Amino acid sequence: MLPMHVFLVGMSASGKTSLGRRVASNLGLRFIDTDQRVEEMLGMSIGQIYASLGEDFYHNAETGVLIELVGGAPCIVSTGSGLPMIKENVQLMQNHGVIIHVDRPLDQILAEIRTERNSGLNGKTHEDVIYEFNHHIGFYRACADYTLDNSHGLQVGLGNLTKLVEGLK
Template identity: 30%
Template sequence: MNPAPNLILVGPMGAGKTSIGRRLAERFGLEFADVDQVVVERCGATINTIFEHVGEAGFREREKAALAHVLAEEGKMVSTGGGAVLDCDNRSLMQRRGFVVYLRVGVEAQLKRLGRDRSRPLLRRGDREQVLRDLTAVREPFYMEVADLMLDTDGLSPGGATSTLAQLLASQWQRSERAA
C-alpha cells in the first residue's frame, strides 16, 4: 500500500482526467477538484481569456497557485491540467501530497475525443495531430516521473476506466490523514 492524503490524475488532454476523476471521487468518498476549473473560478475568466491576456506563462503561474491551494487540503480527488507537470515544483508537490495516477492515451484516441472541442488554446496552433504529438513528446517523461500508477485509457469508456482504476487503487493506495 502507498498511503497518501489525495488522489491526483495527470495526463494529456482527452485522457479522461475530469470524467474519470468525478467518478473516482464518488466511489472513494473524496472531494473532486479540477485544477483548470479552480483557475477559472479564482481568475473570473475562461482559460482561453487567460491565455489571450497573459499567455501560457501567465496561465501556468495561476495553475501552480491553484494546484498548491487544492493540495494544501486532504481528501481530494484532483484532476490536473495536462501541462501541470511541466513545473518541477508542481511535480514535487504532487508526489508529496498525493498518489499520482497517469492516465495515458494515444494521439489517435485524443483526436477522436477532442474532435469537436474548440475550447483548448493549445489546439489552436495549427495541425492538431502534430500539436498533440509534440505535447506528448515533451510531457510524457514528466507524467512517468510523477506516476505511482499508470492506466492506458485507449479503448476504455469513462465508466470502464473508472472500474479498472478503482480495482487497481484498492490494492495500491490507502488514504492517509495527518494527525490532528
C-alpha cells in the same frame, strides 16, 4: 476518506476529468479540476487567460491552486496537461499524494478532439496536440507512481481507476 491526494496527470482528452469526477462521486470523495479552479478564480476561460495574461501567468495560477489543494483534505485532482512540466508542481504532488498517469493513445485523443471541442485544447491544431503529446509524455511517465491505461473505454477506465483508488485506503 483517502489517506492522501490522488493526482491525475496526462494529456487533454486523456480522460482525467471524466474518470476522476465519476470515481470521486462513486466513492463519496471530493474532486477538483485544476483548470476549472483557475478559471473560477480568475473569472476567465483558459483561452482568455492565455490571450490576455499569458501562459506563464496561467501556470503560476495553476501552481497557486495546487499549493492551496495540498493544504486541504485529500481529494482526487485532475491536473492541467502542462502542470507536471513544472518541477515545483511535481514535487508538491509527490510530497502530498500519489500521481496517476492517465495514459491514452494519441490516435484516440485526436479522434476525441475531432468529435468534441475539448476546453483544455484552447484552439490548438492537431499538429500542436501531436507536438504536446510527444513533449509531455516523458514527463508524465517520469513523475507517475502508477499508469492507468485508458485505451479500452470509459467503463474499463472507471473500473481500473476505482480499484487503484480503493487500494490506497
